Amino acid sequence: MEDPRGDEQRHLPPPSLWPVGFAVGIVCLLVGLIVSWPVAAIGAAIVLVFGFLWTRDVVTGHREPAEAPPPEPEGRPQAPAIPAHKGEAAMPEPEPAERFPRSVFLEASTLGLGAVIGGIVTVPAVGFAVLPAFVKQHAHEVDLGPVANFTEGDWLIATFLREPTQGEISRRTAFIRNNGLLAGKPSYTCISNRCAHLGCPVQAGGPLFEDKQKTVKTKSGEVTLIPALPAAGFICPCHGGAYDSEGNRIAGPPVRGLDRYEFSIINGHLILGNTFSVAEVTGTGKSAKIKKYELAGPGQHVDGIESWMYPLQPPH
């Protein structure tokens, strides 16, 4: 140890109020730089004055430690000894496991307040992260343009924006076939291209006539219609799932048939509505019998014994 006086007499300046004024001056100066020059000048003056006072204080405090007690050869002045029957020595020994209610209260209130503050901050944040995935989820209807584009018996591959406000990322594809009239009402087969295995885009198993491609401007944005001849049904490029032209699974890993769109015809336009899931379709074309299930994710059974694993679907 180089300092023989020990820890008690390190170079501590006496307490002073000047730094407070100095800080106020700095704030005034910075605010003034933004607000107006006179304020900045006042701030600068305060800084200079209080800086000078503070510096003088520190320097004189070093030169003559006025507040420090005069060093005594015996060391620090000792307080008179406390008699044995007074003070701490006279207090009863605390019980080994005794807790003091005041400390218990302070501990509990610190923890409790901390938990309340943490909860107030955390709950909205977690809600913000999680809830948007489950609320306000609804698909908009998609306008595919005039029904005249859909000639009877022909397949068209329609790509469209499911959510026009989201842009290209919401582009989806459906296979559409006009089945003609059924009991005086139009019948369409509208199959989603989302594979029922793990969601890859299934492709038409047959030639595409891209030279006859049409682009239709509708209120849902641009819709592309490509005539196709999916003679071999639909095939998934990812894991080889294969479907017939009604979307029934015929080979590969898919657990059910392809999903379908609800459709309606409004003002002569073909409108796609909600998507629904299908286990299997019997019959073809307009005589197809389709049992509708609530839309389930790819890979999820909608019928049979495995469907009990997916009792509730999130909003979609």
Add this chain to the structure above:
Amino acid sequence: MAGRKSDRMQQLERAAMYPLDWLEERSGLVGGVRYFLFRKVPGDTNWFHTLGSATLTAFLVQLVTGVILAMYYKPDPTHAHSSIDHITHDVTLGWLVRGMHKWGASVFIILMFLHMGRVFLFGAYKYPRELNWIIGVLLLATGLFEGLTGYLLPFDQTAYWATVVAININGTAPFVGPYLASLLRGGAEIGPDTLSRFYSLHMLLVPGALIGLITLHLYLVVRLGVSSPPWSGEAAGEEPEPGPPPAQTGLVQPRPRASSVRGRPE
């Protein structure tokens, strides 16, 4: 050691050590770092024991390159892929940093598995290190999740469809699967929020979890010490052969033998 040092040498040494002493007196950091780095390890450790440090190094590389990539990447469906293009072809040395991050990700995962294999084959997961094995498994899962979320970010066809498949695999989990998939997508369908959500997970939440778990992992390594290989005769209680300095196991230290300890700055 050298004999008497001249006054000038001593003065120089003091001057050189002064900043370290200053730091040590105020923080204890120097001693802490020495405690962390100059630990006692068994004498018969071998190269396989370096796999953990190698994994940590790979993680640090990912951390640094990832921070740099985040300066140029734009997590938005229309710009994500073009910003990756920009990084790879326009930004100076961007190809290198992106390459390090891309290939380093595989290196990190592979090293994690190798490290896990070493711990398994050496029986180093046994008492009292079971908890560290569990933390390691959590690290593996978190690291794989980091890989999953990072895979979407280039936003090309591979990235997009691989993520579709990965989310839908999660969706097939019984009962909670459909909700898990919605949570990952940030909605019923993949949309613009999916990309920014994956980006946030990839560069903030998951790395934070990894750093926390790695800290716990290392704390336990320091606390419990490094285990001897299973063929270690000394760990089995045999008398050490004369000649090379005898070894100590990490935990069982029957006799203090300072001479056997590696890495002491003597």
